[in-house]
Amino acid sequence: xxxxxxxxxxxxxxxxxxxxxxxxxxxxxxxxxxxxxxxxxxxxxxxxxxxxxxxxxxxxxxxxxxxxxxxxxxxxxxxxxxxxxxxxxxxxxxxxxxxxxxxxxxxxxxxxxxxxxxxxxxxxxxxxxxxxxxxxxxxxxxxxxxxxxxxxxxxxxxxxxxxxxxxxxxxxxxxxxxxxxxxxxxxxxxxxxxxxxxxxxxxxxxxxxxxxxxxxxxxxxxxxxxxxxxxxxxxxxxxxxxxxxxxxxxxxxxxxxxxxxxxxxxxxxxxxxxxxxxxxxxxxxxxxxxxxxxxxxxxxxxxxxxxxxxxxxxxxxxxxxxxxxxxxxxxxxxxxxxxxxxxxxxxxxxxxxxxxxxxxxxxxxxxxxxxxxxxxxxxxxxxxxxxxxxxxxxxxxxxxxxxxxxxxxxxxxxxxxxxxxxxxxxxxxx
Amino acid sequence: xxxxxxxxxxxxxxxxxxxxxxxxxxxxxxxxxxxxxxxxxxxxxxxxxxxxxxxxxxxxxxxxxxxxxxxxxxxxxxxxxxxxxxxxxxxxxxxxxxxxxxxxxxxxxxxxxxxxxxxxxxxxxxxxxxxxxxxxxxxxxxxxxxxxxxxxxxxxxxxxxxxxxxxxxxxxxxxxxxxxxxxxxxxxxxxxxxxxxxxxxxxxxxxxxxxxxxxxxxxxxxxxxxxxxxxxxxxxxxxxxxxxxxxxxxxxxxxxxxxxxxxxxxxxxxxxxxxxxxxxxxxxxxxxxxxxxxxxxxxxxxxxxx
Numbered sequence: 227x228x229x230x231x232x233x234x235x236x237x238x239x240x241x242x243x244x245x246x247x248x249x250x251x252x253x254x255x256x257x258x259x260x261x262x263x264x265x266x267x268x269x270x271x272x273x274x275x276x277x278x279x280x281x282x283x284x285x286x287x288x289x290x291x292x293x294x295x296x297x298x299x300x301x302x303x304x305x306x307x308x309x310x311x312x313x314x315x316x317x318x319x320x321x322x323x324x325x326x327x328x329x330x331x332x333x334x335x336x337x338x339x340x341x342x343x344x345x346x347x348x349x350x351x352x353x354x355x356x357x358x359x360x361x362x363x364x365x366x367x368x369x370x371x372x373x374x375x376x377x378x379x380x381x382x383x384x385x386x387x388x389x390x391x392x393x394x395x396x397x398x399x400x401x402x403x404x405x406x407x408x409x410x411x412x413x414x415x416x417x418x419x420x421x422x423x424x425x426x427x428x429x430x431x432x433x434x435x436x437x438x439x440x441x442x443x444x445x446x447x448x449x450x451x452x453x454x455x456x457x458x459x460x461x462x463x464x465x466x467x468x469x470x471x472x473x474x475x476x477x478x479x480x481x482x483x484x485x486x487x488x489x490x491x492x493x494x495x496x497x498x499x500x501x502x503x504x505x506x507x508x509x510x511x512x513x514x515x516x517x518x519x520x521x522x523x524x525x526x527x528x529x530x531x532x533x534x535x536x537x538x539x540x541x542x543x544x545x546x547x548x549x550x551x552x553x554x555x556x557x558x559x560x561x562x563x564x565x566x567x568x569x570x571x572x573x574x575x576x577x578x579x580x581x582x583x584x585x586x587x588x589x590x591x592x593x594x595x596x597x598x599x600x601x602x603x604x605x606x607x608x609x610x611x612x613x614x615x616x617x618x619x620x621x622x623x624x625x626x627x628x629x630x631x632x633x634x635x636x637x638x639x640x641x642x643x644x645x646x647x648x649x650x651x652x653x654x655x656x
Numbered sequence: 657x658x659x660x661x662x663x664x665x666x667x668x669x670x671x672x673x674x675x676x677x678x679x680x681x682x683x684x685x686x687x688x689x690x691x692x693x694x695x696x697x698x699x700x701x702x703x704x705x706x707x708x709x710x711x712x713x714x715x716x717x718x719x720x721x722x723x724x725x726x727x728x729x730x731x732x733x734x735x736x737x738x739x740x741x742x743x744x745x746x747x748x749x750x751x752x753x754x755x756x757x758x759x760x761x762x763x764x765x766x767x768x769x770x771x772x773x774x775x776x777x778x779x780x781x782x783x784x785x786x787x788x789x790x791x792x793x794x795x796x797x798x799x800x801x802x803x804x805x806x807x808x809x810x811x812x813x814x815x816x817x818x819x820x821x822x823x824x825x826x827x828x829x830x831x832x833x834x835x836x837x838x839x840x841x842x843x844x845x846x847x848x849x850x851x852x853x854x855x856x857x858x859x860x861x862x863x864x865x866x867x868x869x870x871x872x873x874x875x876x877x878x879x880x881x882x883x884x885x886x887x888x889x890x891x892x893x894x895x896x897x898x899x900x901x902x903x904x905x906x907x908x909x910x911x912x913x914x915x916x917x918x919x920x921x922x923x924x925x926x927x928x929x930x931x932x933x934x935x936x937x938x939x940x941x942x943x944x945x946x947x948x949x950x951x952x953x954x955x956x957x958x959x960x961x962x
Contacts, residue, residue, distance in 0.1 A: 304927065311714040329930065333715055420822035420911030471801070471822070478803045619929045629912045633823075648734075 261289030262544045264551060267306070268321030269299045272369075272534065275569035279561040283554045290547045299323070309541075310335045318542040319551060324533045324613045325621075327357045327366060332615030336365040337538040342549050343367055346557055350574045351604055356611035358535060366537035367552050368574035370566075372494035373604035374429050374518060374529040377501070379412075380592055381512050382489045386410050390516055396459050399490075399519045403468040406489050415490050416482045417460070417469035419632035424625040425474065425531060428612045429492065430456035433529035434521055435608035438620050438649065444656040447624070448646035454638055455521050461631060461638050480505045492518060494531040495600040499570025502590045510589060515596045517603055528603035533574065572600060579605075616653045623648045708937035713930045726937035736938060739916045740945065742828065746915070747896040750832035755888060757836070758843035759881070763873060765844070766851045777848065781841035788838065792905025795834050796821070799906075824914040827907050831915050834902050839895075843888050850884040851877070886957045890950055897946045918942045 266276070273296055280292060295317065297305060303326055309316035310333055322330060330336055340363045347355065354368035383390050386406040393399050403414035417426055431437060434452040439445055447453045463469050470488050472479040482488045484506035491497065501513065517527035536556060538548040555561050562573035563581055573579075579601040587593040614620065627645040630636045636644065649655065676683065708726055712719045730736060765776055783791070798805045799820035807817040820830045854877065862872050878885070899917040903909055909916035922942065926935035 307714055307927065307930070311716065313716050333713055333930070335715070420819070420827075421908070476800075477797070478800055481803070616929070622924070622928075626910075626913050629910060633911065635912075 256285070257287050257550070258289050260287055260546050260550045262547050263291045263293055264319060264542070264544055264547045265293045265295060265317040266319040266321075266551070267295050267297060267302050267317040269302060270296055271569055272321055272571065275565040275571060276555055278564050278568055279555050282561075283551065286554060287547070287550050290550060292551065306330065306335070314541070316539045316541050318539060318544055318548040320537055320539060321369075322366065322535050322537055324354070324357045324372075324535065324611075325617055327535055327537070328360075328613050328615040328617060330537070331358065331360050331365045335540055337540045337542060337545055337548075338363050338365060339367065339538060339549065340364045342553070346575075349557075349576055351576065351607065353530065353607050353609045353611065354533065354535075354574045356609070357613040358537075366535035367556050369534050369536055369556050369562075370496075370571035371574045371604050371607075372496060372530050372532035373572060373600045373607060374433070374492060374494045374531050375515050375599050375603050376518050377491040377493065377497065378514050378516065379486060379489055379509075379512055380514050382406060382410055382412050382486060386412075386489075390514065393516075393519050396519045396521055400459075400462055400466070400468070403463070403489070404466060407468060410489075412487060412489050413470040413482075414463065414468045414488070415470070415492060416472050416474075416479055416488050417463060418473045418479075419464065419469070419471045420629055421473040422625055422628045422632055423474055424621050424628055426492070427456055427460060427624065427628060428621075429529045429531050430459060430521075432531075432608060432610055432612055433518055433526050434524060435526065435610050437610050437612035437614070438617075438624070439614060439655060442656075443614075445646045445649050447649070448639075448642045452521070453642055457628075457631070457638050457642060459521075460628070464632055484509060486512070494533075495572040495604075496532065496570060498591075498596065498600075503570075511592050513591050514594055515591055515599045517599060526606065526608060528606045528608075530604075530607045534571075572604065574604075576605070619653060620649050623652065704936040704939060707933050708940050710933040712932040714932055719933070722933065726934045727941070729934065730937055730941055733938075735913060735916070736918065736921050736941075738913055739918045739921045742913075742915055743897050743899060743917050746828050746831055746835070746899065746917075747893065749828060750835045751889070751892050751896070754836050754840050754843060754892070755885065758840050758888075759847050759878070759885075760873075761840070762844045762847035762851055763877060766848060777845070781845055783837050784839065784842045786838070788901045789905055791838060792834065792902055795830070795837075796906055799830050821907055822911060824912055827911055827915050831899075831903050831906055834906055835896075835899075838902070839892070843892075846884060846888060847881065850881050854880050882957075886954070889957065890953060893949060893953055894946055897942070897949070 266273070268276070273294055277294070283290075283292075302320065303322075306316060306320060310330075316335070343364050346367065350368045351371050354371060355364060358364050358366040358368065378390055380390075383406070386409040388402050388405055393402050399414070406412055406414060428437075431453060434456065436446060436450055436452050438447060440450075470482050472482060483491065483501060486509070498515070501507075501509070518529060520527055536552045538545055538552065542548050555565075556575065559573075559575060559578045559581070562575045562578050563583065565571050566573050566578065567583060584597045584601050585595055586597070588596045590596075624645045627636075627641045627648070630644075631638065631641040707719070709721060709723060710719045711722050711726075761780060764770070765773060765780075770776070801807060801817065801819050801822050804820070806820060811817050818826060820826050858876055858880075859872055862876055867875070897917075898919055900919045900923070903915045903917055904920060907915040909920050918938070919942070922935045922938045925931045925938060
């Protein structure tokens with residue numbers, strides 16, 4: 227063996243070792259200690275997103291097997307309630323929207339993950355923890371957020387000769403709405419009257435940093451001037467006939483967007499994915515996104531609508547594997563970004579916002595870097611929530627009163643007064 | 657397993673056991689009904705009455721005794737009483753019309769000179785066999801104010817468009833329309849079978865005496881069908897109080913809660929708001945009201961008969 231061959235013989239194992247060392251460092255360490263099967267409940271689109279991460283999860287946790295059970299969102303919640311009452315049949319991990327999360331936290335159905343989520347407290351959007359927390363304990367891990375901005379139709383604004391950047395406040399918005407309606411006949415936004423679901427009202431409350439209740443749980447609808455600002459705006463939009471009267475999530479409502487019958491759409495980030503994907507794919511290039519207009523006396527230009535979490539059931543026999551699954555899918559920027567790119571579920575994990583995808587122009591939004599708008603919005607969403615354990619009930623009661631307002635049966639102050647009264651009466655709040 | 661308790665206890669147990677044993681196959685074959693009836697009817701009824709005096713969020717062991725609190729709250733629960741009023745209004749809006757139309761259709765389809773009798777009967781009965789959910793969604797599309805077919809038709813004829821689902825009263829009318837569409841055929845079939853029991857001699861005799869068809873209808877057919885009409889009225893009354901699927905799909909109970917029904921309120925309180933105890937109390941009050949309403953109606957409709 228000559229010198230060079232000897233050198234290679236010595237060098238080879240060393241370099242191999244180095245290479246192997248580098249590779250294994252780049253990969254997540256393989257954990258064989260956590261094992262067993264876990265069941266995950268959720269609905270179609272989010273489950274398909276989660277499955278995109280399963281290959282790499284399987285390499286990191288080879289002894290954990292996953293069983294997905296796909297149901298519709300209402301069936302997931304109903305099934306979970308029944309399983310909690312029956313004391314058996316619940317999954318290990320469940321997908322919960324922010325709007326439904328607190329009810330299950332209140333039932334004591336979810337496992338306390340305060341210690342496990344500790345490393346993520348500062349990494350997620352701060353406001354996301356509100357619906358997940360009860361008496362200082364945390365019961366779920368945030369997945370995606372619903373930062374709200376204002377989608378608008380470039381073509382409609384151009385035709386009306388209105389500059390979107392001239393809309394700084396909601397008052398500007400009202401004036402622009404009148405000009406657009408006069409010049410093009412297009413309504414400013416879709417907002418149902420008789421079938422109003424109070425979601426836009428909630429968006430406007432949250433923009434101003436409040437929900438239906440204050441931190442002590444007392445109803446503030448008839449006390450906080452910000453609630454009358456929010457409802458006042460809605461009343462003004464109705465009064466001047468600036469809204470398209472269609473119920474949310476119905477065919478004619480989708481049609482307003484695909485046919486250019488509305489000029490703006492103040493909604494959450496996930497709506498962009500829906501518009502692009504199935505509501506109005508043919509309108510590509512016609513849309514833009516800007517932050518919400520401000521209320522007088524406030525600089526807040528962002529709100530939140532929806533979003534979701536993954537939670538472990540208290541009844542789960544395998545909380546270790548369940549948490550490994552949740553942490554791997556939601557706590558790693560790589561996983562969150564994979565799911566964001568595929569399914570437009572806007573990550574609550576803030577370290578993802580520096581990813582190049584947030585600086586990519588989006589052809590659907592006329593080449594605008596639309597993701598930047600939401601990334602900026604989500605950082606400034608008020609640390610509030612409308613999603614209390616009795617949110618579904620409150621939302622129903624408030625919707626009834628807003629419908630009365632919309633049909634001209636009562637004033638703004640009467641609406642807030644009646645809504646507050648009926649919420650207090652039925653939820654035993656102050 | 658519970659079927660044995662249904663049999664009255666006789667004086668001599670030994671002989672009774674022997675008798676039961678001799679009838680074991682018969683008992684076995686009727687057992688499924690009693691088991692299902694016990695599990696899905698008797699048990700829930702008893703459990704609800706126990707629950708109606710408690711506050712419960714559905715978590716086992718979290719039941720709290722509250723006495724009559726649920727009942728006293730129910731008495732001042734606007735939404736519940738509004739829902740009671742809603743079904744009374746919907747009942748009044750659709751039932752008289754439905755019975756009249758069903759009766760007239762039945763009389764027409766009972767005529768021997770009519771060709772394709774079976775086909776017409778089947779066509780009119782068909783809506784009743786359609787899934788109510790599918791029908792509800794279809795009606796919703798048809799009645800949509802701006803894009804629906806109903807208003808397109810009306811405006812095409814030069815008539816004003818109607819806020820079918822967007823107005824308190826029209827929404828009740830819309831629910832009534834759906835009920836008319838779905839149930840008229842069912843009532844008609846019941847009337848048809850009753851009509852077959854009227855001897856043709858009666859009509860022939862009346863005709864001989866010079867009565868015309870309208871007179872025969874009001875003076876012979878309707879009085880003879882009175883027991884059947886009362887049956888239909890009673891079943892419809894109970895059915896309307898129990899309305900759930902139709903308004904849930906068509907209007908969601910809105911606008912302004914105007915088409916919400918008692919069963920929707922009970923369902924919402926139990927499964928959305930997780931107030932199981934309160935929902936149980938509401939269902940007992942609801943039950944009582946339906947019983948009273950049925951008794952009143954039977955008294956009222958029987959008065960002429962005696």
